[in-house]
Amino acid sequence: VKALGIDLGGTGIKVAVVESGDPPTVGVRATDETDAAEGPDAVLDRMAELACRAIGESGPVDRVGLGAPGPLDVERGRSLFMPNLRGWTDVPIVAELETRLGLPVALINDVRAHTLAEHELGAGRGFRNLVCFAVGTGVGGGVVVDGRLLLGMNGTIGELGHQTLVPDGPPCPCGNRGCLEQFASGPSIARAAGMPSGHEAIGAARAGNPVALAALQRAGRMLGIGIANVALAVGPERVIIGGGVASAGDLLLDPARSELARRNRVMPIDRIEIVAAELGALAGAIGAALMGLSAPS
Numbered sequence: 001v002k003a004l005g006i007d008l009g010g011t012g013i014k015v016a017v018v019e020s021g022d023p024p025t026v027g028v029r030a031t032d033e034t035d036a037a038e039g040p041d042a043v044l045d046r047m048a049e050l051a052c053r054a055i056g057e058s059g060p061v062d063r064v065g066l067g068a069p070g071p072l073d074v075e076r077g078r079s080l081f082m083p084n085l086r087g088w089t090d091v092p093i094v095a096e097l098e099t100r101l102g103l104p105v106a107l108i109n110d111v112r113a114h115t116l117a118e119h120e121l122g123a124g125r126g127f128r129n130l131v132c133f134a135v136g137t138g139v140g141g142g143v144v145v146d147g148r149l150l151l152g153m154n155g156t157i158g159e160l161g162h163q164t165l166v167p168d169g170p171p172c173p174c175g176n177r178g179c180l181e182q183f184a185s186g187p188s189i190a191r192a193a194g195m196p197s198g199h200e201a202i203g204a205a206r207a208g209n210p211v212a213l214a215a216l217q218r219a220g221r222m223l224g225i226g227i228a229n230v231a232l233a234v235g236p237e238r239v240i241i242g243g244g245v246a247s248a249g250d251l252l253l254d255p256a257r258s259e260l261a262r263r264n265r266v267m268p269i270d271r272i273e274i275v276a277a278e279l280g281a282l283a284g285a286i287g288a289a290l291m292g293l294s295a296p297s
């Protein structure tokens, strides 16, 4: 069985074809710009074009998986709104793509897709219990327990960036205050470091800039508290950190590791490893394809 995965992001669209097997194999992949300013119709057309081009190269596929930034209504196949894509409020993305492609489409949150990919083909290979955090513009997540990605009520399990860490902390676009995302995301690190972007703050921290180092340290610490909380509910053997901010490596992960040890006293935390994701930018598309493979036909 072959499936095509599509990852819709704020700046890029990525696709990958995956064939079932043990392990599944990744074939043709391709990318294009999102050009989100053109609106949903134009973006959906471009997604379909890119998908058709990949299918033309790989040969026919049986199903399509679509990974999109949340929140989604996966039961009804709609995007509710997309913080980084204007005009996507209550769009029936599954029906729109099915019409354009003539294939069944399964919808999944983009970070849940990323989690599936790391579980089957990346840093989570061989582990039955894991948690994934994608730390970038926002903070998303995914949870695998006993070898299965947990989806829960309407696919909502994994919104780990919106756990409250500081009751009256900074406001979050989700409507709450003091969410983990407000302390660990790229923009929040940039703010704490007084720099234009998280990317620049990470570069400055690597060069030894003490303000940037402190900003990353704080982000890692808050991430560690978030991990300690989630570990209590999930019992992971591995915690996988992906997304752009993960490029900070141990500058982010070491404070997270110490904080996990400090906060979580009731689990054998020496058996919980915090590691970087392995699959890079195509993880979302690969995971969406894996979702397509496992969807009932």
Ligand SMILES: [Zn+2]
Residues within 6 Å of the ligand: 161, 162, 172, 173, 174, 175, 176, 179, 181
């Ligand atoms: Zn929030």
